[in-house]
Amino acid sequence: MIDLYYWPTPNGHKVTLLLEELADAGAKLDYTIKPVDIGKGDQFEPAFLGISPNNKMPAIVDHAPADGGAPISVFESGAILLYLANKSGRFFGDDVRSKVEINQWLMWQMGGLGPMTGQYGHFHVYAPEDIAYAKTRYANEANRLLGVLDKRLAGRAFIAGDDYTIADMASYPWIGVYDKAPIDLAPYPEVRRWHAAISARPATQRAYALAKQVNPDAGKPMSDEEKKRLFGIDPRK
Known part of the structure; x- marks a missing residue:
């Protein structure tokens, strides 16, 4: 248990x-x-x-x-x-190469997508002061990371390839988090396709x-x- x-x-x-x-x-x-x-x-x-x-x-x-x-x-x-x-x-993959692929994208999420999107949310939704520099800084970084993910997903069903892995599970919850300050996903068709596929899973x-x-x-x-x-x-x- x-x-x-x-x-x-x-x-x-x-x-x-x-x-x-x-x-x-x-x-x-x-x-x-x-x-x-x-x-x-x-x-x-x-x-x-x-x-x-x-x-x-x-x-x-x-x-x-x-x-x-x-x-x-x-x-x-x-x-x-x-x-x-x-x-x-x-x-988490079946061999050393797949594990490396999954692990590096898991670390990408832990060190990049999660923290930067979290800071975007902090300054756009929760912060008691309106700090334009911080809002712009983290909006730019969140969008940069979405661009990285969109390129990665081109030609792949999931982040590490054909199989759904913990790299996807780590990244998925950080897409479209803030209803009060949504990030426009229109420029990221691969992210939208991938996100919809995961959303549909039971x-x-x-x-x-x-x-x-x-x-x-x-x-x-x-x-x-x-x-x-x-x-x-x-x-x-």
Whole structure:
């Protein structure tokens, strides 16, 4: 059994996407969701920090690791995807070359698409001040990365080739994230085609249905206090 410490954010969705796909691939890993309400400050609770010292979710605890030993905890969404893909033997390629291809695009998402799109969202949606330089800077970078992805997808069904992998699961949740400040995807036909294909997968639909179950208030305006907690200010200090 795996405990998944989760809140419905792009990084949280990465892990539910994989867990639901594993069920469809005949490699089901049973999991229980442990909600981490990042608006209330649950990510700063000492018990959670023992699992995720960077006070970020998602995180997991695997109570049945492959070595049969004590439970293993993993934080950082990319590390979780790699751990679960290796544990299950699915969605991470079958040979060294495919694994390299998948891994480098997973790192591209972790170091580029996610952080830059996240900063775009911060300055366009959440920031208390309208800072034109920051808004332009991160809009340009988000669009540059979408251009990289669009070129990569040309002639390929998925990021690493014909097979759907954890590289796709990592990147998909970061496309079209901000309803209040949407990035125009018209210039990126390959991204739109790829995104639509993943959206139609039954596992994707189940994974995203969890969002409303875990956080029925998703989409409602956040208070100033919730925003502070969301962006890393410990309410206990």
